[in-house]
Amino acid sequence: MLFNYPPSDYDVHGNLKTPFLFWCILLFQARTWFLLVLAGASRQQGDALLGLFYPDRDSFWLGLLPGVPAALAFAISGRRHLWPRLWSAWRWVLTAAQVAVLVWQIVLIGQGEELTGITLALLIGDVFALWWLCTSRRLRDYFAPQRE
Template sequence: MPLAYPPSDYDVHGHLKAPVLFWLILLFQARTWFLLVLAGASRQQGDALLGLFYPDRDNFWLGLLPGVPAALAFVISGRRHLWPRLWKVWRWVLVVAQIAVLAWQLVLLGQGEELTGLSLALLTGDVYALWWLLTSRRLKDYFALRSE
């Protein structure tokens, strides 16, 4: 039976490797966690950095929530063959988290938050991430643990 993808797209165990865009979307979903690490690493400018992206600190703490499924995807992706049922539904967990981020951004904009270049870029990125999570055949195959 012919392979659905080039041989270089499979690991040594014959499992499909994750698409590079998948890792970038996980980082994008966990952006508040990334910001937290940056703020912690730059102690003097950390508070100013958090204030730049999250003037309302309550939004910062809420922003950590959607990053949890992405962080867990990083952790379990290397052992996905040990929890195949969990792994098969995890794509949908990431989709739900992405929908929650989009809805949250739209609610904030509806409540009068200013539409800046940064917020427009994040909104555009979130729409693209949701579209890709829903439509990528390669990602579907990766989560289905298909090796052929």
């Protein structure tokens, strides 16, 4: 498959390199996992940190679910040549997870959750992540089957 990118955008095997924004989106999707690690690392303030972002503990445990596809994408991205069909479909798995997070946030706001600055920032970030996952040509090409 021929892509129209500069030579520096390819690795030594001729495959398109990972877009930097893709890593940012994965971190954003796995934000609850990241928060869990931060809370565990800072034992003294860990409970306060979790309470700040997740006052309702049930929301915290549900928030871990959408991060699973992102964590798996981290794990398989380096070996995407071993599972080309799985990797090609994984973009849509990440997109579905992003849609689920966005719908979940909208439902929570509709049920009366307070719209704080953090909530609004997360909502805007989720809309941007979904838009980028759906429209980025570079990302689409990155998930296309690789050359042998």
